[in-house]
Structure formats: structure tokens, C-alpha cells
Amino acid sequence: MPCLQVLLPAASLLQLQDVRKTCCEFLESQLHPTNCLGIRAFADMHACTELLHQANTFAEQHFSDIVQGEEFVNLGIEQVCSLIASDKLTVLSEEKVFEAVITWVNHDKDVRQEHMAHLMEHVRLPLLSRDYLVQRVEEETLVKNSSACKDYLIEAMKYHLLPGDQRTLIKSARTRQRTPVSLPKLMVVVGGQAPKAIRSVECYDFKEEQWHQVAELPSRRCRSGVVYMNGHVFAVGGFNGSLRVRTVDSYDPVKDQWISVANMQDRRSTLGAAVLNGLLYAVGGFDGSTGLATVEAYNVKANEWFHVAPMNTRRSSVGVGVVGGMLYAVGGYDGASRQCLSTVECYNPSTNEWSYISEMGTRRSGAGVGVLNGWLYAVGGHDGPLVRKSVEVYDPSTNLWKQVADMNMCRRNAGVCAVDGMLYVVGGDDGSCNLASVEYYNPATDKWTLLPSCMSTGRSYAGVTVIDKPL
Numbered sequence: 001m002p003c004l005q006v007l008l009p010a011a012s013l014l015q016l017q018d019v020r021k022t023c024c025e026f027l028e029s030q031l032h033p034t035n036c037l038g039i040r041a042f043a044d045m046h047a048c049t050e051l052l053h054q055a056n057t058f059a060e061q062h063f064s065d066i067v068q069g070e071e072f073v074n075l076g077i078e079q080v081c082s083l084i085a086s087d088k089l090t091v092l093s094e095e096k097v098f099e100a101v102i103t104w105v106n107h108d109k110d111v112r113q114e115h116m117a118h119l120m121e122h123v124r125l126p127l128l129s130r131d132y133l134v135q136r137v138e139e140e141t142l143v144k145n146s147s148a149c150k151d152y153l154i155e156a157m158k159y160h161l162l163p164g165d166q167r168t169l170i171k172s173a174r175t176r177q178r179t180p181v182s183l184p185k186l187m188v189v190v191g192g193q194a195p196k197a198i199r200s201v202e203c204y205d206f207k208e209e210q211w212h213q214v215a216e217l218p219s220r221r222c223r224s225g226v227v228y229m230n231g232h233v234f235a236v237g238g239f240n241g242s243l244r245v246r247t248v249d250s251y252d253p254v255k256d257q258w259i260s261v262a263n264m265q266d267r268r269s270t271l272g273a274a275v276l277n278g279l280l281y282a283v284g285g286f287d288g289s290t291g292l293a294t295v296e297a298y299n300v301k302a303n304e305w306f307h308v309a310p311m312n313t314r315r316s317s318v319g320v321g322v323v324g325g326m327l328y329a330v331g332g333y334d335g336a337s338r339q340c341l342s343t344v345e346c347y348n349p350s351t352n353e354w355s356y357i358s359e360m361g362t363r364r365s366g367a368g369v370g371v372l373n374g375w376l377y378a379v380g381g382h383d384g385p386l387v388r389k390s391v392e393v394y395d396p397s398t399n400l401w402k403q404v405a406d407m408n409m410c411r412r413n414a415g416v417c418a419v420d421g422m423l424y425v426v427g428g429d430d431g432s433c434n435l436a437s438v439e440y441y442n443p444a445t446d447k448w449t450l451l452p453s454c455m456s457t458g459r460s461y462a463g464v465t466v467i468d469k470p471l
Helices: 002-013 017-029 036-045 049-061 077-084 095-107 109-120 130-137 147-161
Strands: 185-190 201-205 210-214 225-229 232-239 244-252 257-261 272-276 279-283 295-299 304-308 319-323 326-330 344-348 353-356 368-372 375-379 391-395 400-404 415-419 422-426 438-442 447-450 463-468
Touching: 017 036, 017 049, 036 049, 077 095, 077 109, 095 109, 095 130, 109 147, 130 147, 185 225, 185 232, 185 415, 185 422, 225 272, 225 279, 232 279, 232 463, 272 319, 272 326, 279 326, 319 368, 319 375, 326 375, 368 422, 375 422, 415 463
Parallel strands: 225 463, 368 415
Antiparallel strands: 185 201, 185 463, 201 210, 225 232, 232 244, 244 257, 272 279, 279 295, 295 304, 319 326, 326 344, 344 353, 368 375, 375 391, 391 400, 415 422, 422 438, 438 447
């Protein structure tokens, strides 16, 4: 970059448009959450409009990652405001925006706290949950010290007191949902059994409708939990062909590279893994001798695992999903009673308690679990020797399960993920062989369709997640 700081202004001065264009294209190819704000400022200074637009879009799309970096806390007040005011900001929850504001102010609190009201004007507090407003926002000292911030908090509380149909009558920038531009997606399939544990990782590009191999895992891994969090894929625990492991590997899609992070406290294979409130949860599994009821959570910033409340039931081959701020553990196998399970339990992180919900209609061990439109799907699995193609779905608002259309094929130990309103089920085995096929469910038509292209290798017990395609 230092040589470009000389080359680009010189090219502009001498009107060498080709050189200037090449410099901008190079910088565009280098955009990353750690440098995009710097490149944005550089583009602005030198009136590189296309590069400025690309860097700005990148910053909006990777907001959750950039707020953890040095560049963000060194921004000026107007730059922070213009970023958090954007309708196109990609955030899972408005909590990220509030926390980013607090982080920025606290970086130089004496000087910056006078800007709190100006910043909070752009935080969409009404979109936050009532619990978060009361427990976090109202208790924040920087909010307590500003009467204007208290007014924004009151506005949010009033919004929550209104019936749903009346909320639309409030015309405020703060009650408007953000509408981020959807990034192109990749489906990542990590490791698995084919028929032994493998290192292979492949991606399906939804736009190109093609499979690609990417960097292999550092070691063989199947029966692991796989999630996407903070711009990285995490492969948690599993089986390496001879041992159940505690190890965790993290994949950076931009660098196409895996690194190891902190080990779990317990060995676990056939576990469930999910992300809830910024923590990665590893649920149940099998340690080589017994099924586990224990659950632990990983804090990325601290690179640390800690136990939370255990489940009421031991569950290996368990599927998990997050709906409405709750973590669900679905079916599995209870080694103690040698039963495939139809029971389901739900974890509330604010009380640190597990409680049973309605049972499924069917016992399912090794079911794929996915979340679509606020409903929890349990797909396939088996009950003893019988491998299922049936699917049932849980509606948390009624606490009821219902059957939906069967898959085209019987599958257990398959990966499941949701993309653009469809539920994808990847690989697995049908009781006699590993499958390379993928099928997806459309809830609008209640139909399953096989994807025309298969994975390069049939695999069961692979981890599957969806990521934003790196630029």
C-alpha cells in the first residue's frame, strides 16, 4: 500500500488514467475487514469514485467484522455516523450496532462521550428486544448520562408497548428495518466419512451452480459440529478415524486457510453445534465411551471454552438449531437406555436452563436439523435399522410438530442449512452407502428437489454451513 500512496496521486496528477485504474483495481482486490475503512478513506481523498463505492459496500457488508478492528475505533464521528445510518448495513441484530457505538466511544471516552446522542440517533433501538433494552441499554452508563439518549430509549419502549399493527404508523428512521444487499452465498461441506474420516472440504457456489474444492482440513475429521461465525467457519470436535477429539479448527474463506483455536474441555463426536448471542455452543455428543449431556460454549474474543448447564438427557447424534433466541437439541441417541430419541429440549441462555418441549412424532437419531422462517426442521435420521426420509417441522409459537413432504431419499447423518428461503440437505447415508447428492425443500410448494450437481464424493457425517462468498 505505501507505494500506491505515491503512485496513485502521481498518476492522477499526470492524468495517467490506465495506471490510476490499475491501482484502484488492485486495491479493490485487496479489500478485507481489517483494511477496507483505510482503503475507503484513501479512495475518498483521491476521488476514486468506483473504489470508494466498493470499499463502502464492503464495509457495510462486513460490519460485524470491521467493528472488531483497529480502523473502526480510529474513525471520526461523521464517518461512524454515516456507516451506522446506512440501510444497507449487514447485521444479524441491531445489538451489533449498539455495541459498536459503545466500543467506539469507550476507545477515547473523555473526548467522545459528548457524541453519544448524535450516534444514538442512528441506532435503531426499537428493533432491539425488550429484554436487551432493559438489561443492557438502560443499564449502560453512557446512556444514563445523556438525556437525549434516554429519549431514544423511551421511544423504543413505547414502540414495544404498541400492538403490532399500530407499530407501522410510527414513521421514524429508527423503526425502519435495515435492508442489506444479500451477498452471494457458498455452501461449505467440511470433512465427513467416505467411508473413513476425510480432510476434504468442498463448496457449492449457488450463483455458478458448481462445486469447488477449497483448502483441506489440517487433519481428518468427521462427526464434527460446523458453524459460520464472525466471518470464519469453525469445525468442532468429531472423530479422526481412531479417536474422538477436543480440537477445533477455524477456516478463513478470504485467505483459504485453516488454523487451530482453543480445544474444547470434553472430547465430543456426533455433537450438535450452533451460534447463539455471539457464542458457539457444542451440545452433547459421544466421547468414545458414553453419550454426553454436557454442553459448552466458546467465546471467540477470549479464545476460551466454558461449560453451561447440561441437558436433561444424554444425546449423541443430536441435531441442534436456534430459533427466537433459544437453542434446541433434537432427538439423538441415549446410550444409557439404548434408545433413539423423539424428545426435544430447549436451552434459554438468560436463565441457563434446559426444558423439554413437545416430542417429535418419530424417534430420530442422526437427524439433520435446520431453521427456516422461524421454524425448526428435523430431517431424516434413523430409529435403529430404519433410515427415514420423513421430515417434521416445529412451530415454537404453538409448541407443535407437524409432518411435511418426505425427501426423495432416505438419509441419516446428513448436513442441513438454509439459503434464500430453501432448506438444503447434503449427503448422509441411506443405511447402506454414503450419498453425494443434495436436495432442497421449498416450503411454499411443500416439495423436495434434487440438486442437478452432486458433490465430488459421497459423504456422511460431514459438517455443513453457509458463508458469504469472499470477494
